[in-house]
Amino acid sequence: MLAILAILALIFLTNQSSRLLSFIAATPRAMFSRAFKQLVQDSILTVPFWIAIAITLTLQTLAPAQREQKLFSRGLAEDGVWFVYEAVLQSIIIVTYVDLLARLYGKYASFLTVTSLNQPPGWLRFLIAILLVDFLYWVQHYLHHKIPFLWKLHSLHHSQTELNFFTDFRYHVLEYIVRHTVLIIPLLIFKIDVPVIAAVAITQRWYSRFYHGNIRTNLGPLKYFLVTPQSHRIHHSIEPQHADQNFGAIFSIWDYLLGTASTDRKSYPQTGIADAGFPHRTSGRISEILLAPLRQMAYPFRSRSSSR
Numbered sequence: 001m002l003a004i005l006a007i008l009a010l011i012f013l014t015n016q017s018s019r020l021l022s023f024i025a026a027t028p029r030a031m032f033s034r035a036f037k038q039l040v041q042d043s044i045l046t047v048p049f050w051i052a053i054a055i056t057l058t059l060q061t062l063a064p065a066q067r068e069q070k071l072f073s074r075g076l077a078e079d080g081v082w083f084v085y086e087a088v089l090q091s092i093i094i095v096t097y098v099d100l101l102a103r104l105y106g107k108y109a110s111f112l113t114v115t116s117l118n119q120p121p122g123w124l125r126f127l128i129a130i131l132l133v134d135f136l137y138w139v140q141h142y143l144h145h146k147i148p149f150l151w152k153l154h155s156l157h158h159s160q161t162e163l164n165f166f167t168d169f170r171y172h173v174l175e176y177i178v179r180h181t182v183l184i185i186p187l188l189i190f191k192i193d194v195p196v197i198a199a200v201a202i203t204q205r206w207y208s209r210f211y212h213g214n215i216r217t218n219l220g221p222l223k224y225f226l227v228t229p230q231s232h233r234i235h236h237s238i239e240p241q242h243a244d245q246n247f248g249a250i251f252s253i254w255d256y257l258l259g260t261a262s263t264d265r266k267s268y269p270q271t272g273i274a275d276a277g278f279p280h281r282t283s284g285r286i287s288e289i290l291l292a293p294l295r296q297m298a299y300p301f302r303s304r305s306s307s308r
Helices: 002-026 028-044 047-062 074-112 122-146 148-158 173-189 194-211 220-224 229-236 253-258 286-301
Strands: none
Touching: 047 194, 074 173, 074 286, 122 148, 122 173, 122 194, 122 253, 148 173, 148 286, 194 229
16 A cells, blocks of 8 residues: 555646745745744744643653753753754655545545544544554664664664653754654544544654653553653663554553563663664763764765664
């Protein structure tokens, strides 16, 4: 199904490329303006954003996973830049791509649509949607670890040695494309309402910012149901025995059901990747922090390594 839609996407893009390119060429300033406006309005100027940061920083102060990591570390500054970059990538590339996917589906594959999920009450639709989306996140995450080229993209996210609130924003732009392909097509097939999808996405994004923090907790009994800062640190671990475990986004149930849950529920290892050639930032200079993400996004196309 993905291959068929990909071929149709190429046909559609060929027919629409001149219109799309003229739009991009004609309005780059408007597109960047929209991206930064969205960044400010949807994140920086919202109360939940600052409450989440305050809670995360407080927990990192009271119970840090790595005590030697500074509260305002270079890793935080670096991922803060990714926070800004991600807003631009989402606004210009991802929104356009998702719109194209939706148009393609509506034109060529709408006969696959299942409408029965619109009949249950709202709370049940939300429950079904959050379980479906979370499982799809697990699937695409698993694929990014098992397919060599996708791992090259995903290793950018894993390269952070100082996990923090903003680490969830450091992703290669092509990883967003793969992720949204895996996510959007099933959601279109099952005709999940857009407000429900938005509510699930917001829940997932805010929760993932919490467990990317430098926080020492496994949430006690909840660890068998939810992803925790400890279980996700194991996922980011540089230790070989922790590789390819704990792929969950919100719920840990998929890892327990599918045999990818780590049995280590107590340790808080160092994080990062073993690829010595990865272009980490070389200093704390502002210019280096700003340019490092660009070199890191180019790295998968220059590197032959697939080191974990």
